[in-house]
Amino acid sequence: MDVTPPKRSRPRIDRFAVFWASPSLVWQVAFFVAPLVVLVWMTFWRVKNFKLEQDFIPDNWIRIFSSGFFYDAFLYTFWMALVAAVLITLIAFPAAYALAFIASPRTRTLAIVALITPFFTSYLVRIYSWQIILAEKGIINGVLGLAGISPVNIIGTSTATMVGYVTLALPLVLLIQLFSLSMVDKRLVEAAYNLGCGPLKTVFKVVVPSARVGLVIGGTFAFLFAFGDYVSPLFLGGSKPPTLSILITDQVKSGNNWPRAAVVAVVMVITLMATLTVMSAVAYRRRGGAR
Amino acid sequence: MSVPIMTLDKVRKSYGDSVAVHSIDLEIAKGEFIALMGPSGCGKTTTLRMLAGLDKPSAGEIRMWSRVMNDVPAWERDTPMVWQSYALFPFLSVLENVEFGLKQRRTTDAVGRRAKAMEWLDRLGIAGMAGRGIDQLSGGQRQRVALARALALEPEVLLLDEPLSALDAHLRVRMQTELARLHGELGITFVYVTHTQSEAFAMANRIVIMSEGRVQQIGTPQDIYRAPATRFVAEFIGASNILSGTLKESGAGGIVIENALGRFRSAGATGIAVGQDAAFVIAADKIALTRAADPAEPGLDAVTGTVAAEEFIGAVVTIHVDLPDGRSMFVQKQQNEVGRLGLARGDEVRLAWHPQDTFVIPG
Numbered sequence A: 001m002d003v004t005p006p007k008r009s010r011p012r013i014d015r016f017a018v019f020w021a022s023p024s025l026v027w028q029v030a031f032f033v034a035p036l037v038v039l040v041w042m043t044f045w046r047v048k049n050f051k052l053e054q055d056f057i058p059d060n061w062i063r064i065f066s067s068g069f070f071y072d073a074f075l076y077t078f079w080m081a082l083v084a085a086v087l088i089t090l091i092a093f094p095a096a097y098a099l100a101f102i103a104s105p106r107t108r109t110l111a112i113v114a115l116i117t118p119f120f121t122s123y124l125v126r127i128y129s130w131q132i133i134l135a136e137k138g139i140i141n142g143v144l145g146l147a148g149i150s151p152v153n154i155i156g157t158s159t160a161t162m163v164g165y166v167t168l169a170l171p172l173v174l175l176i177q178l179f180s181l182s183m184v185d186k187r188l189v190e191a192a193y194n195l196g197c198g199p200l201k202t203v204f205k206v207v208v209p210s211a212r213v214g215l216v217i218g219g220t221f222a223f224l225f226a227f228g229d230y231v232s233p234l235f236l237g238g239s240k241p242p243t244l245s246i247l248i249t250d251q252v253k254s255g256n257n258w259p260r261a262a263v264v265a266v267v268m269v270i271t272l273m274a275t276l277t278v279m280s281a282v283a284y285r286r287r288g289g290a291r
Numbered sequence B: 001m002s003v004p005i006m007t008l009d010k011v012r013k014s015y016g017d018s019v020a021v022h023s024i025d026l027e028i029a030k031g032e033f034i035a036l037m038g039p040s041g042c043g044k045t046t047t048l049r050m051l052a053g054l055d056k057p058s059a060g061e062i063r064m065w066s067r068v069m070n071d072v073p074a075w076e077r078d079t080p081m082v083w084q085s086y087a088l089f090p091f092l093s094v095l096e097n098v099e100f101g102l103k104q105r106r107t108t109d110a111v112g113r114r115a116k117a118m119e120w121l122d123r124l125g126i127a128g129m130a131g132r133g134i135d136q137l138s139g140g141q142r143q144r145v146a147l148a149r150a151l152a153l154e155p156e157v158l159l160l161d162e163p164l165s166a167l168d169a170h171l172r173v174r175m176q177t178e179l180a181r182l183h184g185e186l187g188i189t190f191v192y193v194t195h196t197q198s199e200a201f202a203m204a205n206r207i208v209i210m211s212e213g214r215v216q217q218i219g220t221p222q223d224i225y226r227a228p229a230t231r232f233v234a235e236f237i238g239a240s241n242i243l244s245g246t247l248k249e250s251g252a253g254g255i256v257i258e259n260a261l262g263r264f265r266s267a268g269a270t271g272i273a274v275g276q277d278a279a280f281v282i283a284a285d286k287i288a289l290t291r292a293a294d295p296a297e298p299g300l301d302a303v304t305g306t307v308a309a310e311e312f313i314g315a316v317v318t319i320h321v322d323l324p325d326g327r328s329m330f331v332q333k334q335q336n337e338v339g340r341l342g343l344a345r346g347d348e349v350r351l352a353w354h355p356q357d358t359f360v361i362p363g
């Protein structure tokens, strides 16, 4: 009876797999790794008379890391992305849950189409329409004015930036959540009911843990989108306070300082990779196991 | 029977136009081990799910003691289930799975809960697995966790849906013994769904045979085995020969059925009118087998035929005999009895039986 647990055998890397994996590996090397190497290299160049010169000096790193505005921008960007991840995950979940568990197959299909459509419309166009809605004399304030409420200042604030982030990432997060919730074993939900666990509690005790991978990956995508976005902080947030993406363009625009911009970019890439690593570990963490 | 712990009163379940369960009447007594048996798709799971409150009857009433349960949601009931697929929570450890139901009850604190869960794991022989994840268990171990999770609630009724079907034959027999023992020790009512005869006959006090959403027969394993009520049950159990014919006489002297093979007597009464189709049923192990040339025993009904095949299962031999009109019958005997006869394929044999051992079902 006491069968020892099956050892997870390491998947054998065979030639067939290598053959089929090679195109995507080549793609990754050509369009991700190579530019990254160049980017890192560029952080050690110098700018003289607004002209880029190859070199190997640490000055750019020292300069960026000794300036207070960099830390402010980093913390602000990180915080905004974190809030966006949590907020978007929370906004998406009830809708994804309703679509996965309550909606008819027809409604679900329609919703999926509606969620994919935004990917084919320009993000910039959607942001412009938010400008119109949120503007000082925009639609929201117009409605508030009719109700006799004094206008609120939304455009040019972090709130407006956040609206942009939600616009950007919500459809994808909702789709990821919907797919992972659709895969939840309905029998586990019934098993929970059968053991005396009510419907609301079952959502948190069974559905959420079952869909953990999708929920974490969805939130992580929201973070990545928000952390790297340039359009929302510029057009809706009015660049104040600046995010790291704004900082990059500032470095380039004022003084053509590509190496310092590269330093900021490298910091962003490292942050994103670290976040991705940590969050995948969280998503795929195994429960139970020898204790 | 005093007040049944569970009652199904003309319970029906339909999905659109298709009817999964037609109109079931069933009373389950406290402490019983009752098996719902029938071929796949006959509505066993649907019936069990209605008992658990996971499906709502389309008509009829389900009562627990005298309380009508139709509108009581599943999570407010006390009828834990052991699922065919186990339905264990993969994101929880073995111990946490067993604690899950206890947590919802909030009858004890964390310490008491843990102690209770450990006690049940221990009782089912898997205390050593408490910290493991579900994916680190074998099928048999999962089965035990599923049982512990349900039994830890110490319910009045335990529902089991083909719990052993995913286990290999050896383990299945062991678990059968263990389930029967648990049932005896706990005094809990077991409602056990299976399509396997051996499981039902080995464990149940009472068996409900279902077919196409209808109850065919309810009775003790003895009743079902010896006196199948319908042709379906007789064929499903497969332990008896069914010879159809026309009912010729029915009265104080018993029943006579006639077919191409002759006239056959049967004891007992029947609601079938003279002249209608009927069949008589004779259990395979109630038939005497002799060579056709041997003298016939007086007072028995008999047919003759030729040996077509022999099958050995353990010490029991099943002999298939072809009859002159193209039908066939089978006889079950201990190997040593048959050995004496020294039969070979094609040998002429006589099958004889006491009319009292037969009974009549509608044709």
Ligand SMILES: Nc1ncnc2c1ncn2[C@@H]1O[C@H](COP(=O)(O)OP(=O)(O)O)[C@@H](O)[C@H]1O
Binding pocket: B015, B018, B019, B020, B021, B038, B039, B040, B041, B042, B043, B044, B045, B046, B047
């Ligand atoms: N949710 C459902 N929707 C439609 N038909 C169903 C559903 N559940 C069961 N059925 C049908 O009801 C019948 C009985 O099913 P079930 O109770 O699962 O049978 P069993 O457990 O005896 O194999 C089957 O014909 C099945 O197709």
Ligand SMILES: [Mg+2]
Binding pocket: B041, B044, B045, B046
């Ligand atoms: Mg079933």
